[in-house]
Amino acid sequence: MSRTGAWIVTVGDELLRGEIVDSNKSFLSERLLQLDLESTRHLTVADDPEAIAEVLRDAARRARVVLVSGGLGPTRDDITTEVAAKTFGRALLRDEAALAEIRGFFERLGREMSPNNAKQADFPEGADILPNPMGTAPGFMLDVEGSLLFFMPGVPRELYRMTDEEVLPRIRARLGGRGVVRAALLRTFGMGESTLDRHVDDLVRDDPDAQLGFRTQFPDNLLRVVVRAPDEAAAETKLAALVAQVRERLGELVIGDGAQELEQIVGAMLLERGVTLATAESCSGGLLASRLTDVPGSSAYLLAGLVTYSNASKIRDLGVPAALIEAHGAVSEEVARAMADGVRRLTGAAMGVATTGVAGPGGGSEDKPVGTVCIGLSDAAGTLAFRYQLMAERWRNKQMSSHLALDWIRRRLLGLEITENSFPRLRGEEPRP
Amino acid sequence: MSRTGAWIVTVGDELLRGEIVDSNKSFLSERLLQLDLESTRHLTVADDPEAIAEVLRDAARRARVVLVSGGLGPTRDDITTEVAAKTFGRALLRDEAALAEIRGFFERLGREMSPNNAKQADFPEGADILPNPMGTAPGFMLDVEGSLLFFMPGVPRELYRMTDEEVLPRIRARLGGRGVVRAALLRTFGMGESTLDRHVDDLVRDDPDAQLGFRTQFPDNLLRVVVRAPDEAAAETKLAALVAQVRERLGELVIGDGAQELEQIVGAMLLERGVTLATAESCSGGLLASRLTDVPGSSAYLLAGLVTYSNASKIRDLGVPAALIEAHGAVSEEVARAMADGVRRLTGAAMGVATTGVAGPGGGSEDKPVGTVCIGLSDAAGTLAFRYQLMAERWRNKQMSSHLALDWIRRRLLGLEITENSFPRLRGEEPRP
Numbered sequence: 106m107s108r109t110g111a112w113i114v115t116v117g118d119e120l121l122r123g124e125i126v127d128s129n130k131s132f133l134s135e136r137l138l139q140l141d142l143e144s145t146r147h148l149t150v151a152d153d154p155e156a157i158a159e160v161l162r163d164a165a166r167r168a169r170v171v172l173v174s175g176g177l178g179p180t181r182d183d184i185t186t187e188v189a190a191k192t193f194g195r196a197l198l199r200d201e202a203a204l205a206e207i208r209g210f211f212e213r214l215g216r217e218m219s220p221n222n223a224k225q226a227d228f229p230e231g232a233d234i235l236p237n238p239m240g241t242a243p244g245f246m247l248d249v250e251g252s253l254l255f256f257m258p259g260v261p262r263e264l265y266r267m268t269d270e271e272v273l274p275r276i277r278a279r280l281g282g283r284g285v286v287r288a289a290l291l292r293t294f295g296m297g298e299s300t301l302d303r304h305v306d307d308l309v310r311d312d313p314d315a316q317l318g319f320r321t322q323f324p325d326n327l328l329r330v331v332v333r334a335p336d337e338a339a340a341e342t343k344l345a346a347l348v349a350q351v352r353e354r355l356g357e358l359v360i361g362d363g364a365q366e367l368e369q370i371v372g373a374m375l376l377e378r379g380v381t382l383a384t385a386e387s388c389s390g391g392l393l394a395s396r397l398t399d400v401p402g403s404s405a406y407l408l409a410g411l412v413t414y415s416n417a418s419k420i421r422d423l424g425v426p427a428a429l430i431e432a433h434g435a436v437s438e439e440v441a442r443a444m445a446d447g448v449r450r451l452t453g454a455a456m457g458v459a460t461t462g463v464a465g466p467g468g469g470s471e472d473k474p475v476g477t478v479c480i481g482l483s484d485a486a487g488t489l490a491f492r493y494q495l496m497a498e499r500w501r502n503k504q505m506s507s508h509l510a511l512d513w514i515r516r517r518l519l520g521l522e523i524t525e526n527s528f529p530r531l532r533g534e535e536p537r538p
Numbered sequence: 539m540s541r542t543g544a545w546i547v548t549v550g551d552e553l554l555r556g557e558i559v560d561s562n563k564s565f566l567s568e569r570l571l572q573l574d575l576e577s578t579r580h581l582t583v584a585d586d587p588e589a590i591a592e593v594l595r596d597a598a599r600r601a602r603v604v605l606v607s608g609g610l611g612p613t614r615d616d617i618t619t620e621v622a623a624k625t626f627g628r629a630l631l632r633d634e635a636a637l638a639e640i641r642g643f644f645e646r647l648g649r650e651m652s653p654n655n656a657k658q659a660d661f662p663e664g665a666d667i668l669p670n671p672m673g674t675a676p677g678f679m680l681d682v683e684g685s686l687l688f689f690m691p692g693v694p695r696e697l698y699r700m701t702d703e704e705v706l707p708r709i710r711a712r713l714g715g716r717g718v719v720r721a722a723l724l725r726t727f728g729m730g731e732s733t734l735d736r737h738v739d740d741l742v743r744d745d746p747d748a749q750l751g752f753r754t755q756f757p758d759n760l761l762r763v764v765v766r767a768p769d770e771a772a773a774e775t776k777l778a779a780l781v782a783q784v785r786e787r788l789g790e791l792v793i794g795d796g797a798q799e800l801e802q803i804v805g806a807m808l809l810e811r812g813v814t815l816a817t818a819e820s821c822s823g824g825l826l827a828s829r830l831t832d833v834p835g836s837s838a839y840l841l842a843g844l845v846t847y848s849n850a851s852k853i854r855d856l857g858v859p860a861a862l863i864e865a866h867g868a869v870s871e872e873v874a875r876a877m878a879d880g881v882r883r884l885t886g887a888a889m890g891v892a893t894t895g896v897a898g899p900g901g902g903s904e905d906k907p908v909g910t911v912c913i914g915l916s917d918a919a920g921t922l923a924f925r926y927q928l929m930a931e932r933w934r935n936k937q938m939s940s941h942l943a944l945d946w947i948r949r950r951l952l953g954l955e956i957t958e959n960s961f962p963r964l965r966g967e968e969p970r971p
Contacts, residue, residue: 120580121579121580122567122568123563123564123567125753126561127563130556131560144556145554145586145589146584147554147580147581148581150579178731180732180735180752181739213930214930221732222732260754384824384845386824390832391827391829391843391845392824394845395822395824395825395936397824398845398897398936399823399932401900401932404848407845407847408848408850409847410823410824410845410847411855412840412844414837415842417885418842421884422842422855451854452851466834467834468837499832499834503828503831
């Protein structure tokens with residue numbers, strides 16, 4: 106039987122119980138596509154030796170590449186390594202270098218290694234060990250009669266890094282010689298997925314070697330540009346040309362490189378321009394400050410953030426006039442402006458941004474239903490605020506208000522005009538999350 | 539070969555490309571568990587006749603119940619029904635009643651039925667048709683020599699409803715009378731996974747009908763307690779007894795029900811006790827306030843949050859004496875105490891909590907390396923602060939400092955003593971994420 110494509114196997118009772126959504130598989134499939142390698146099957150099996158053995162045997166017979174995740178931990182449940190050794194008739198050998206690595210991992214944290222962790226240094230004979238800089242479980246590769254099986258930990262961030270640094274290069278080296286695929290990921294905000302698609306789909310309609318793919322990372326939409334060409338140089342050129350066309354079509358809706366979150370993009374801009382910032386949050390409840398401080402070095406531009414969750418705090422801490430709240434309500438463009446001004450005055454920051462809204466599920470009124478959100482911004486050039494009507498879920502409303510505030514900062518720093526129509530998606534064009 | 543458990547099969551190229559995370563499988567697994575039916579395998583196959591046929595044949599031979607979703611649509615790619623008929627040697631017959639239903643569906647929307655949709659009224663001979671009130675694709679059940687195969691559309695809301703209204707009742711009717719399984723999920727914080735395991739594993743060692751499972755949801759560890767018994771009453775009793783034993787062993791490390799996040803647990807306690815709260819954050823950068831405000835109704839107890847990211851803001855907004863920062867540094871137990879006191883005084887809240895630390899990756903010193911974090915708490919009974927040494931990654935340090943602050947609130951409200959040793963894991967026992 107000739108082998109084709111890749112199988113992705115995840116191991117773990119918890120996956121089969123439905124306690125968690127298994128997102129490793131979509132990550133791995135996407136990465137394989139970059140190597141022009143299609144996933145032909147996804148499987149999840151229990152922490153059960155016979156089931157794992159059966160699937161591994163099947164996979165090695167049928168797929169060129171097999172990516173296995175899970176079951177490399179230190180507990181009794183973690184049996185993937187042992188089963189792999191047995192299934193393919195290999196002895197289980199302790200690797201002293203790996204053991205030293207694991208011990209070192211604990212030492213760097215100032216902790217003692219538990220005896221259970223020693224088994225994480227056991228590998229099937231002939232395994233190519235894959236280092237895990239982010240955890241205690243190294244991965245490994247087995248070549249089973251030409252089928253490449255990669256075993257990785259199930260912890261997503263460990264798996265992601267190991268895939269990119271250890272697994273993909275090995276696959277590339279072994280399966281090279283096919284056409285070259287290059288891909289770029291653009292981050293867009295403000296337009297729904299199917300509208301985006303309609304804006305750009307003609308760019309690739311007649312080219313079987315170019316594709317545009319869309320993926321939502323709420324509230325952004327990521328646009329993947331994929332091209333294929335006979336060699337690397339041709340692929341790079343083709344990719345650059347297509348990316349430029351897409352960017353031209355979408356203009357300011359492209360907020361940057363897909364691998365960077367909006368807060369990283371905005372943080373880099375603030376740093377580069379030497380602009381200091383302060384935040385005044387009501388409906389986003391600290392999420393805006395938290396996202397800004399997710400970026401290393403953010404203390405260079407974020408002077409302070411206030412979560413003025415009560416009217417008393419808006420009045421006392423930001424100097425919002427009580428009469429203004431009385432007249433327009435705490436959720437109003439007027440109060441958003443006063444909050445942005447207030448936090449800028451209080452902190453001496455060059456720019457102040459504010460959110461106020463009804464995050465829900467309670468607190469809505471006919472006039473201001475759940476999802477009503479006002480964003481305000483104040484800098485030396487002036488103060489502005491707009492009102493938006495968002496979705497009806499609390500976490501989405503928090504996420505979206507912090508996102509709007511961040512994108513306002515981006516637009517302001519770029520000298521783009523901010524209008525009520527800056528975000529087509531919020532004009533009711535398309536509600537798709 | 540005797541058949542056990544359930545297989546869940548999803549069909550669709552888009553799932554294999556990783557464009558979307560396949561959440562139907564976790565939904566279906568969870569529903570099956572309620573019937574004491576374990577999912578023993580999850581599979582995803584391409585829209586490819588041979589691959590689908592192979593998996594269906596395998597599944598019918600091996601599983602008592604097979605849930606298949608996807609490939610019932612009107613397009614050329616949708617081939618599941620056709621392949622199922624062929625695989626099990628059944629003719630494909632048009633069902634006039636189903637066709638009338640589909641036509642009616644379009645009429646109700648004021649649209650015309652496309653000719654493609656007619657094929658959605660074709661079913662393998664002997665199929666039990668499952669109505670789809672939310673879409674055009676009815677599902678169907680096949681009994682293949684005693685294995686029950688259910689075919690459903692892939693659209694989540696259609697699948698959810700069909701599962702609950704059509705599929706589960708049929709499974710219950712056919713497979714009734716087996717043992718009963720009951721499970722509970724406990725949330726723990728402060729002890730690593732393998733140490734937890736060692737603390738409780740003897741409780742189930744000799745009982746094949748009881749299991750303990752562990753899963754990390756950083757920084758918590760979830761502990762799943764599963765028991766099986768001949769009937770419902772016995773299962774409930776057995777579960778309650780085992781849960782009580784586990785809780786007794788782990789004491790205050792059990793923070794509550796596993797389905798509830800720490801911020802929900804703490805929020806409910808604050809609400810119940812009528813205690814108001816204010817936060818003063820440095821290293822957690824707004825994440826503490828954001829987590830607190832993730833809980834609907836949190837405006838009832840959270841008065842305000844300050845993200846005093848600069849020394850100026852600590853001094854100006856919280857009244858921390860400049861001399862204190864000068865003498866001990868911003869990251870110190872002294873400053874954490876002054877921040878907690880200050881925010882309580884400023885806002886009039888019953889309780890003030892504070893975080894200050896070196897989130898990293900920059901800003902560490904020999905004396906206070908990255909991951910040094912101080913938590914402070916102030917209420918009518920007094921003010922306290924302790925220093926911890928956390929992991930070395932920024933997002934973990936933020937997450938963990940906000941988590942420690944939340945757990946301090948919980949412990950304080952429960953009248954538990956907070957000491958330097960409240961969190962065994964932070965004593966260097968075990969770093970596993």
